[in-house]
Every structure is written in C-alpha cells, then in structure tokens.
Amino acid sequence: xxxxxxxxxxxxxxxxRPHIHRTPVMSxxxxxxxxxxQLFFKCENFQKAGAFKARGASNAVFGLSDDEAxxxxxxxxxxxxxxxxxxxxxxxxxxxxxxxxxxxxxxKKDAVKGYGGRVVECEPSTSSREAVFAExxxxxxxxxxxxxxxxxxxxxxxxxxxxxxxxxAELDAIVAPIGGGGMVSGSCLALSTLAPHVKIYAAExxxxxxxxxxxxxxxxxxxxxPQTVADGLKxxxxxxxxxxxxxxVTDILTAxxxxxxxxxxxxxxxxxxxxxPSSAVPLAAILKSPEVFAxxxxxxxxxxxxxxxxxxxxx
Amino acid sequence: xxxxxxxxxxxxxxxxRPHIHRTPVMSxxxxxxxxxxQLFFKCENFQKAGAFKARGASNAVFGLSDDEAxxxxxxxxxxxxxxxxxxxxxxxxxxxxxxxxxxxxxxKKDAVKGYGGRVVECEPSTSSREAVFAExxxxxxxxxxxxxxxxxxxxxxxxxxxxxxxxxAELDAIVAPIGGGGMVSGSCLALSTLAPHVKIYAAExxxxxxxxxxxxxxxxxxxxxPQTVADGLKxxxxxxxxxxxxxxVTDILTAxxxxxxxxxxxxxxxxxxxxxPSSAVPLAAILKSPEVFAxxxxxxxxxxxxxxxxxxxxx
Numbered sequence: 330x331x332x333x334x335x336x337x338x339x340x341x342x343x344x345x346r347p348h349i350h351r352t353p354v355m356s357x358x359x360x361x362x363x364x365x366x367q368l369f370f371k372c373e374n375f376q377k378a379g380a381f382k383a384r385g386a387s388n389a390v391f392g393l394s395d396d397e398a399x400x401x402x403x404x405x406x407x408x409x410x411x412x413x414x415x416x417x418x419x420x421x422x423x424x425x426x427x428x429x430x431x432x433x434x435x436x437k438k439d440a441v442k443g444y445g446g447r448v449v450e451c452e453p454s455t456s457s458r459e460a461v462f463a464e465x466x467x468x469x470x471x472x473x474x475x476x477x478x479x480x481x482x483x484x485x486x487x488x489x490x491x492x493x494x495x496x497x498a499e500l501d502a503i504v505a506p507i508g509g510g511g512m513v514s515g516s517c518l519a520l521s522t523l524a525p526h527v528k529i530y531a532a533e534x535x536x537x538x539x540x541x542x543x544x545x546x547x548x549x550x551x552x553x554x555p556q557t558v559a560d561g562l563k564x565x566x567x568x569x570x571x572x573x574x575x576x577x578v579t580d581i582l583t584a585x586x587x588x589x590x591x592x593x594x595x596x597x598x599x600x601x602x603x604x605x606p607s608s609a610v611p612l613a614a615i616l617k618s619p620e621v622f623a624x625x626x627x628x629x630x631x632x633x634x635x636x637x638x639x640x641x642x643x644x
Numbered sequence: 645x646x647x648x649x650x651x652x653x654x655x656x657x658x659x660x661r662p663h664i665h666r667t668p669v670m671s672x673x674x675x676x677x678x679x680x681x682q683l684f685f686k687c688e689n690f691q692k693a694g695a696f697k698a699r700g701a702s703n704a705v706f707g708l709s710d711d712e713a714x715x716x717x718x719x720x721x722x723x724x725x726x727x728x729x730x731x732x733x734x735x736x737x738x739x740x741x742x743x744x745x746x747x748x749x750x751x752k753k754d755a756v757k758g759y760g761g762r763v764v765e766c767e768p769s770t771s772s773r774e775a776v777f778a779e780x781x782x783x784x785x786x787x788x789x790x791x792x793x794x795x796x797x798x799x800x801x802x803x804x805x806x807x808x809x810x811x812x813a814e815l816d817a818i819v820a821p822i823g824g825g826g827m828v829s830g831s832c833l834a835l836s837t838l839a840p841h842v843k844i845y846a847a848e849x850x851x852x853x854x855x856x857x858x859x860x861x862x863x864x865x866x867x868x869x870p871q872t873v874a875d876g877l878k879x880x881x882x883x884x885x886x887x888x889x890x891x892x893v894t895d896i897l898t899a900x901x902x903x904x905x906x907x908x909x910x911x912x913x914x915x916x917x918x919x920x921p922s923s924a925v926p927l928a929a930i931l932k933s934p935e936v937f938a939x940x941x942x943x944x945x946x947x948x949x950x951x952x953x954x955x956x957x958x959x
Contacts, residue, residue, distance in 0.1 A: 375670070601690055601917065601918040601919065603918055604916065638909060638912055638956070638958065644959060
C-alpha cells in the first residue's frame with residue numbers, strides 16, 4: 330500500500346491543470362439562513378466530464394510514461410469514474426476500456442463512448458466483472474486505474490480541497506460525500522498540510538452507511554449492494570481510503586433518503602445547480618445536525634452533476 | 645417618453661451594486677462544437693431572486709426619494725418582475741404590492757411573499773387587473789414600477805450587458821430573449837456606448853413572435869395571449885422598448901417550442917445550469933441559424949432560473 334503524500338498533490342496540480350476546470354464556489358443567502366452557518370459550495374458539477382473524478386483520472390493518465398500510456402488505461406465503473414477516465418484518456422489520445430454490466434444505464438455507456446472510450450459489457454456480478462476485466466487487461470496490457478483505491482487518484486482528488494481553501498478564507502470545516510472515500514481521502518491529504526485546523530466531515534446515506542459503521546467499529550465494514558438514491562455512494566472503503574478516513578476524519582454524518590432528495594431539490598431550486606443525489610448528502614447531513622455547524626464557515630463539496638433528467642427523484 | 649441614457653446606466657451600476665450579484669460567465673466545449681461558435685453564457689439564473697430583473701427592480705427602488713419610498717412600490721406581474729420588485733423593496737424595507745391573477749401559480753405568489761411583499765389577486769383579465777391595480781395605487785400612493793417599459797428598469801437591466809463585455813473580451817454579438825424587451829433594450833443602451841461594434845440579436849419563440857413581426861413591419865404588433873413554454877416572453881413591446889429594438893437590434897431570430905425545450909435540456913445536461921425555458925430561446929435560435937454565428941464570439945443572456953421543478957417541459 331503506497332500512501333500518497335502532499336508532494337504528490339503538488340505534482341498532480343501541475344500535471345492536471347491544463348485538463349480540468351478551477352471550479353467556482355457558490356453560496357445562497359437562503360440556505361445559509363436555513364442552516365445557521367455559512368456554506369461554500371465547491372461546484373465540481375461544473376468540472377470537466379461533470380464530476381470531480383476528472384481530477385484523479387487526469388492525474389493517473391497524465392502520470393503514465395509514454396510506454397505505459399501507449400497500452401492505454403482500463404477500469405470497471407458504471408459511474409463517473411468510467412466517464413472521467415475516458416475523458417482523460419481522450420485528452421491524451423490513448424485507448425481507454427471501461428468494463429460495466431450490460432444492465433448499466435445506456436446514458437453511462439454513451440458518456441464513456443462520447444469521450445472516445447470503449448465499453449466492454451459483463452454480467453452484473455462481481456465474478457463476471459473480474460473475469461472480463463482480467464481478460465481486457467491480458468489482451469491490451471492496459472494500466473488499471475481503480476476508481477478510488479489508487480494513490481494517483483487520491484492525489485488528483487486532493488486538488489479539489491486544495492483549491493477550495495485557496496478560494497475561501499478561514500473555513501472551519503468541510504463536508505464531502507463518502508462512497509469509496511476517494512474525495513474524502515484526497516481532502517484529508519490536502520488539508521492535513523494546507524489547513525490542518527479545518528475539520529473534515531464525511532456525509533453518507535443512512536441506507537448505505539458502511540463507512541459510518543466502519544468508522545465507529547474501527548475496521549472496514551463492506552455491505553453487499555446497498556440501495557440508495559445517491560448511487561455514487563454504494564461502494565465500500567478500501568485499504569488506502571480507510572487509512573485517511575480512520576486517521577483524519579472528524580466524524581461521519583448520515584441522512585435519510587427523503588432528506589437527501591429534499592436537500593437536492595432545495596439546491597436545484599435556490600442555487601440553480603444541476604447536481605447529483607450524491608452531491609446533496611452533505612447539505613442533508615448539515616441540515617440534520619445543525620448544532621455541529623452553527624455559526625461556522627463550512628465548505629461543501631458538490632461532487633458531480635451527471636444526473637438523468639428524465640428520472641429525477643422527486644418525480 | 646423619457647429615453648434612458650448611458651449616464652443612467654452608470655448611476656444604476658453604482659446604485660444597485662450592493663444588492664445584486666456580479667454573475668459568472670460560463671461556457672461548454674461540447675455546445676461550442678455543436679454551435680460552431682464560441683458561446684459565453686451570462687448566468688443571470690444565479691442573480692438575486694433568480695433573475696436579471698433584480699437589476700432593474702433594484703435600480704427603481706433605490707432611486708426613489710425617501711418620501712416616495714415610504715409609500716412603497718407596486719406592480720402587476722405574475723413572473724420574475726414581481727418577485728424581484730419584492731426582493732428589492734425588502735432590501736430597502738419598504739412596502740411592495742404585486743397584483744396578479746388568482747390563477748397564477750402558487751409558487752409565484754409564495755415567491756413574492758417570501759421576500760416580504762404583498763400579493764393582491766385580480767381576475768385573469770386586463771380590465772380586472774387595471775381596476776385592482778388602480779385601487780392599490782389609490783390606497784397606498786405606491787410608485788408604479790412597470791416590468792419593462794420604464795427608463796429606470798431599462799437602465800438597471802443594462803448593467804448586465806455592461807458586466808458581460810467587461811468579463812469577455814472581443815465579443816462579436818450578444819443574443820438575448822425578447823418578451824417585453826427590457827433586457828434587449830438595456831443591452832442596446834449599454835453596448836451602444838461601451839461596445840458599439842457588438843451586434844445585438846433578440847431571440848423569440850415562434851409561437852409568441854410579436855417582436856419579430858413588429859421588427860419586420862416597422863411598428864409595434866401586440867398579440868393577445870400567445871401560448872409558449874417560454875412563459876416569460878408572452879408580453880408585447882411598448883414604446884420605450886420599441887425605441888431600442890427598432891434602432892439598435894441587428895435581427896430577431898425565432899425558434900419552435902421543440903427547439904426551445906431541446907436547447908433547455910441540453911444546457912441543463914451539459915452545463916449543469918437550472919434555467920427557465922425563456923433562457924433557452926437564444927441557444928435554440930443560435931443552433932437553428934448557425935450561419936449567422938459561425939466562428940463568432942457570442943454572449944448569451946441566461947435570463948433566469950425560476951422554474952417549476954415538478955413540471956419540467958420534457959416530462
């Protein structure tokens with residue numbers, strides 16, 4: 330296990346700068362009054378390919394030697410990581426293969442293809458995914474870029490929190506959604522050097538609260554196929570992300586499905602931001618635990634904006 | 645008829661600065677490639693109260709003497725102007741009355757009340773509206789702030805285009821939706837001094853194309869109750885706005901209902917912006933008339949973001 334260091338974040342910042350947006354930070358008087366705190370939303374929904382994962386994917390892709398790059402990259406993901414890896418590989422003009430179950434939404438397959446990547450379908454089971462993925466790697470020699478348990482990916486995601494603390498002075502805390510823990514780990518990595526006084530909270534759906542239970546238990550607990558509207562947050566922690574969560578996170582807060590959808594609609598209505606259910610979990614948790622944040626200056630990571638406009642969760 | 649001058653725009657900028665956002669300008673690589681032009685979206689959906697009309701309303705409200713202000717302001721509007729006038733009046737802590745038909749959406753009434761304004765209901769007819777409005781003014785002595793045919797309002801809206809040309813260098817053209825013509829008139833007023841080489845296009849729904857027909861005919865043509873998804877654009881030109889449209893607009897372009905909804909969904913999907921159907925009319929017109937804008941740098945006014953999330957036009 331290679332734990333990324335702050336120097337890796339600095340290298341990532343320089344490496345990915347031409348390929349990502351420095352996303353804006355937005356706020357809402359109305360939501361601040363509701364929360365009793367000053368919230369600063371870091372809008373990674375405006376990021377390239379629509380999600381913060383463009384940072385980690387770009388860092389992995391552009392850190393490869395020319396030889397490695399020539400064989401391309403591969404991953405398994407039916408979410409934003411697949412799309413973002415395809416985006417980054419497209420920028421470097423190298424092959425990218427994404428393995429996903431044939432049951433994945435057509436929009437996700439189209440998004441990978443839209444950036445020039447190749448989709449290889451498997452059955453919707455772990456064994457099929459692993460077998461198909463092994464075959465892809467054997468055939469192509471492609472470099473595996475894990476969605477979050479990869480030091481290159483974590484160092485890339487870390488550039489988001491680094492940007493945020495350069496954009497907003499004197500934050501007391503940040504809140505980020507937690508699924509596999511890539512964004513949270515990156516935030517821990519960046520802020521433990523840049524702003525060690527900033528408390529880091531993770532926010533998680535009650536219905537997929539494996540990180541919450543892991544944090545309380547002191548070891549990784551992985552759930553099998555939890556169901557939540559926040560579909561980016563179903564995956565479990567792994568050793569690298571657990572390292573950061575265990576050592577640097579102040580607390581993990583949870584919110585119910587209704588609270589998540591309510592917070593999502595509130596942000597759409599008041600802030601005019603199209604963002605994913607996963608991105609609403611931090612606000613849902615803040616509104617549920619106002620005593621934790623009362624009077625504080627709080628950064629909120631809006632992780633992505635890739636949502637199916639034909640299937641909004643309040644319709 | 646008092647035609648506002650550029651000095652009124654400068655006065656408006658200073659007057660409203662504490663009360664409005666300097667909104668960001670956003671762009672999309674994908675949409676630029678689709679349009680064959682470089683489009684710069686001026687995001688007034690992020691404006692205070694969710695629409696550019698906060699500019700004109702604030703200019704009118706904060707330009708009143710203390711005596712005038714003490715009697716409050718009034719208007720008739722079931723759209724963003726009513727909400728924005730209530731917002732501005734709330735900032736000055738003066739009364740605001742908005743007359744709207746009892747058939748107006750509850751959300752619009754709630755929005756006015758949310759900023760502290762009073763809603764007075766009338767029947768859904770011009771005669772009832774005028775009678776009820778006259779009664780409100782007689783009772784309160786409130787200052788009437790027309791939604792667009794008012795030099796104070798036009799000078800306020802002009803600050804939007806003024807900001808845009810300070811944010812984006814070397815624009816060739818701007819495109820704004822046209823209903824009553826307040827935003828278009830303000831753009832003409834600002835740019836005829838600040839950037840007279842920038843061509844000004846208005847964009848209008850085919851199903852409410854009274855400005856288009858007025859422009860071709862050389863005199864105002866007003867339609868009775870046109871129907872379009874772009875519900876902010878149903879109102880006719882009036883003498884002040886016609887003055888600017890006639891003298892300063894390069895052309896008026898139209899788009900069909902399907903094209904408007906398609907452009908709206910495209911912006912939501914690709915740019916992650918919640919904006920109104922009216923705000924999508926410029927992009928719909930640009931995509932329909934690519935030859936007009938090929939290779940150009942084009943400012944696009946995203947006029948507002950107040951949309952009913954429970955009734956999206958593609959559902």
